Amino acid sequence: MSKASKPNTAKHFATMAIQSTEPKGDETGSVANSIYPTTTFKRELDGSYNSGYIYTRHDNPNRQLLEEALATLEGGETAFAFASGMAAISTMFQALKAGDHVILPDDAYYSVQAVAKDVFKRWELSHSIVDMTDYEAVQAAIRPETAMLWLESPSNPQLKISDITALSKLAKANGAITVVDNTWCTPVLQKPLNLGADVVMYSTTKYFGGHSDCLGGALVLGEPVSEELAPVLKNIQSLGGAVPAPFDCWLMTRGIKTLYLRLKQQSENATKLAKHLSTHEKVAMVHFPGLPTHPQYDLSMKQMPEGSGAMLSVQLGKSQAETMALIGKLNLFTAATSLGGVESLIEHRKSVEGDDSLTPDDLLRISVGIEHIDDLTADWDQALDKL
Numbered sequence: 001m002s003k004a005s006k007p008n009t010a011k012h013f014a015t016m017a018i019q020s021t022e023p024k025g026d027e028t029g030s031v032a033n034s035i036y037p038t039t040t041f042k043r044e045l046d047g048s049y050n051s052g053y054i055y056t057r058h059d060n061p062n063r064q065l066l067e068e069a070l071a072t073l074e075g076g077e078t079a080f081a082f083a084s085g086m087a088a089i090s091t092m093f094q095a096l097k098a099g100d101h102v103i104l105p106d107d108a109y110y111s112v113q114a115v116a117k118d119v120f121k122r123w124e125l126s127h128s129i130v131d132m133t134d135y136e137a138v139q140a141a142i143r144p145e146t147a148m149l150w151l152e153s154p155s156n157p158q159l160k161i162s163d164i165t166a167l168s169k170l171a172k173a174n175g176a177i178t179v180v181d182n183t184w185c186t187p188v189l190q191k192p193l194n195l196g197a198d199v200v201m202y203s204t205t206k207y208f209g210g211h212s213d214c215l216g217g218a219l220v221l222g223e224p225v226s227e228e229l230a231p232v233l234k235n236i237q238s239l240g241g242a243v244p245a246p247f248d249c250w251l252m253t254r255g256i257k258t259l260y261l262r263l264k265q266q267s268e269n270a271t272k273l274a275k276h277l278s279t280h281e282k283v284a285m286v287h288f289p290g291l292p293t294h295p296q297y298d299l300s301m302k303q304m305p306e307g308s309g310a311m312l313s314v315q316l317g318k319s320q321a322e323t324m325a326l327i328g329k330l331n332l333f334t335a336a337t338s339l340g341g342v343e344s345l346i347e348h349r350k351s352v353e354g355d356d357s358l359t360p361d362d363l364l365r366i367s368v369g370i371e372h373i374d375d376l377t378a379d380w381d382q383a384l385d386k387l
């Protein structure tokens with residue numbers, strides 16, 4: 001845990017990303033950050049710790065730098081870094097108490113529902129699964145014991161947009177906190193705390209890391225929940241021990257330096273690819289919030305003014321077998337799960353999610369990278385020609 005202590009002299013995200021990740025208190029003058037792989041720190045004879053660090057599960061200079069940068073970039077009060085996005089999600093659930101009820105989106109990162117069903121049900125946490133684009137449905141799902149509203153916007157894999165402002169207000173009026181999984185946007189494209197949410201959750205594995213080589217997660221708390229919630233989360237982080245290694249924190253911090261450039265380019269590429277595919281006769285449907293045909297286009301433009309993100313899904317109107325075969329015809333999109341790296345990936349989502357998945361058979365999810373857009377569209381054209 002760490003406070004966003006540095007004054008915000010930088011006005012723009014791109015500058016803040018560099019400033020917030022610079023070495024702090026390094027006596028060598030090193031411009032790049034050092035890595036502190038140590039697990040433990042020297043204690044003075046009077047029992048104190050000169051540096052304030054005791055043991056790396058509690059805190060470590062690399063983690064502290066990452067957490068401070070995350071809080072600063074999100075405009076939050078405090079941030080906690082974890083070993084994965086799922087560790088961050090589990091920590092958020094562990095902060096609730098037995099008997100609490102949570103409302104989850106019908107379309108969301110698959111393991112969020114799984115962790116609610118398979119792990120936290122045993123802890124007497126109940127949950128409802130709701131279409132978050134339907135305000136009345138969310139309202140109807142609220143119970144006296146509802147403690148948390150979980151949002152993911154755009155959602156995975158159908159790119160649905162939830163009204164973060166309206167739903168956060170609804171939750172607050174009913175004594176529940178709102179947590180937004182902002183993995184697909186990052187603060188470059190969307191700032192849920194400014195829209196009224198209480199907590200922002202990340203799989204930093206994706207865009208923060210940006211190179212598909214490091215797992216991580218984060219929770220960033222806004223005011224006023226931070227005062228009450230931060231000590232609870234700090235305790236779970238420290239006692240649970242699902243903390244990122246110093247080297248992983250170093251990689252994430254390094255990733256943050258180019259996050260703005262990457263996401264801007266990836267979002268621009270995705271917008272062009274979505275437009276291109278939406279006019280292609282062999283593509284039945286393109287799900288992308290930046291297309292005017294998207295059901296929540298106006299809302300997405302309001303919530304994500306800097307870009308519509310770099311994730312899209314397409315439906316081909318074909319069988320599952322034909323849909324999966326198309327992946328093999330693409331040369332520049334690697335068939336792999338995950339997203340947010342510099343390389344373009346593609347995935348048949350339903351067969352990854354399992355039998356109870358609500359994802360359509362003919363849907364392919366695309367994570368658009370930083371390759372040249374003309375190469376990417378040409379690759380799709382030649383693949384669709386063979387369909």
Ligand SMILES: *Cc1c(COP(=O)(O)O)cnc(C)c1O
Nearest residue numbers: 084085086109181183203205216
């Ligand atoms: C990947 C992902 C997660 C899970 O994060 P891990 O780092 O894989 O544990 C959660 N939410 C979203 C939206 C994701 O894309």
